[in-house]
Amino acid sequence: MTWRLWPRGLRPRLLVAFVLVTLLGAAAAAWSSAGSASTALVTVTQEGLTDTLSDQISAITPQLTYPPDQAALDRLRAAVGPDTAVTYRDLRSAKGAATGLVTDALRAAVRTGNRLVVQRITADDRPWLLIGTPVTITALNGERTPSGIEVYAVRDLTGVQRQIDDLTRSAVGTAALALPLAVLLAVLAAGSVLRPVRRLRDTARRLAAGDLDARSPPRGADELADLTVTINQMAESVQSSMATQERLRADARRFAADASHELRTPLSTLTAVVEVLGTMTDGMEADARESADLAITEIHRMVRLVEDLLEVSRFDAGTVRLVAEEVDLAAAVWNCLRARGWTEQVDLVVQQEIWLRLDRRRLDVIVANLVGNALRHGDPPVRVHVSADRDQVWIVVTDHGPGLAETALPQVFDRFYKHDAARTRTPGSGLGLAIALENARLHGGDLTAGNAPGAGARFVLRLPRTLEDG
Known part of the structure; x- marks a missing residue:
């Protein structure tokens, strides 16, 4: 089904392909830029939030007592800000419903790694950044030891997501803006490619029509x-x-x-x-x-x-001219048979009285060749059937011999053609059927050869009811 929608013409295909490539390239570039910018924005935001959290904890840590009590945890939580939870063994200080988003995986990572850990999640169709970090005690000699206090902060990234969405829309808009330019470039490119192709097509058509002087001047040095x-x-x-x-x-x-x-x-x-x-x-x-x-x-x-x-x-010289007159077709065929003594050997079947304007002598030549050929090379009975409708007249000559071989049918009207090499000395010249065909065409008709079902060879002469004098 997909291939049926693909345009068939070379020009539409070039246009569609060029536009698609241009749009895909523009979309890929815009999307890549938007993706890089989005990643950088999230990274910068994350680093800013974690640095702020670390600074807040560092500022309040010297004021705490160790081991801390509930009041110390509350002061630390208040210094860090809303949506924060501070824990020490069984003690906990938390404020903000978002603190419930802190995952067990984050807590385990903070406790086992003894380091700051971040995690991004989506909850209630909103993006969140979870930050967990242990609080360490720094001695006068600079040695750092874990205090057992853990701080977990939850920060809303909706604003950052909004900026990312804006970047995505900007990327889509950039790709859309490339469409008119892509179409224009595609039209220009298709024109430059197809112009010489059209010239070659026109030249080929002229050659096919018989104008052997047709040529296309080469331009450029390409394929x-x-x-x-x-x-x-x-x-x-x-x-x-x-x-x-x-x-x-x-x-x-x-x-x-x-x-x-x-x-x-x-x-x-x-x-x-x-x-x-x-x-x-x-x-x-x-x-x-x-x-x-x-x-x-x-x-x-x-x-x-x-x-x-x-x-x-x-x-061949084109000097043959018809001498046309109104002819009783059945009488003309009967006279042809009678003049050659064939009336006893041939069955003549005429469906109706048919008057036709034609060249009587040339009709006699056609019928004599067809019937003589049937008598020489076929078996009796030989039948001549004459019929007509409003537009056409048919004279069908059928014998009951072996018929025409399939290999002979394409050549039966060729000059000097004799299918049976053993008949090269027969009375025929090998030109009779060729002359019959020329006479049929001279009348604006045609002559065809084939085999009749259940019989032998079958020749059909077709003549128009209206003859154009020429």
Whole structure:
């Protein structure tokens, strides 16, 4: 619970920590000063009272008779003052209710030690000083012998306690006076520390937003300046790396586009040749016919690859534009299946009549890629489910094959990605799903992949009901 009350921001934490340290320091200093002063005051008061008592006893002692009688004890008690008790064997002279505070421990210490003893106690919520001392007889030769007389005086220390309380209140007041100064110093210190931190934060945000030219000028020679230099060096390295990667990507895109354009014309010629060749295979020998069929297949595969590369290069160049029109979605999907001879292999389920503004050709590309992928790599039945609500339209393609491996899901839309290395010679180029995803996003929608419960792979095309022409 305590940690929840601790502020989370760096600035509030610095302020609170600085103020607490300052207040604790001021309080400790004030309290120490008050404690020292209080101890000194009590010591001085105690010494004054004991000296006064000793002087009073010394002044009256020569006038006493030994062994003393009751009258002698009364004179000694009167000379010492109120709240005093004087004892000699069975004789006792006392005046003042406070004399009842004298403890047995004090009496035992006086008798056994034969010396002056003091004791501080608290009674009735008031502090008292108990003083006990034996009276000695000094002979003419200076020899001192115990007389058997004991004097006990009780002195009220309430006045001293009041002065100690005043010192304590003064210490608290001093610590309280340090609060505004501590807050001011904390604000100034936090500002000087956090200002460069805020500059670094702003620079980091600009870098994260893609502004690779963002830098923070280092100031001073402290750790924050070293951190600023390090961040600037990191930004330089990232900018250089990004520039290099972008140059390489641009070179790769340009190469793919140029190669595709250069290959398009000879491939068109080859296509015409293989079409003629295809009409002549019936009269060929088996080996020659097999070779011709393989050549025809590979030529068609290469043509599709070149067309896909050209389409990808157009996406990379940002030259792709939608040709939007109002389309009956169910009819468009059915025409896509019928044109490829898939109507007998695919179940089309449409919940309602859906008219949507989109690019008919690009929708055909998306559906053909998804269904073709399901037919090649999944098991029947393959189902296409079309549904919609007020804002979104969904086309879901599901097969009943083994599904997508968990390791394949993050990469299934990557260009040239084929999860099964044994399928590198399949008719697909490895670009179909990547092109489908680009076309979905071009419409303002999205394309996701996963596995359907109790079935195989499941691809979901989501399109908005309202298309923004771009």
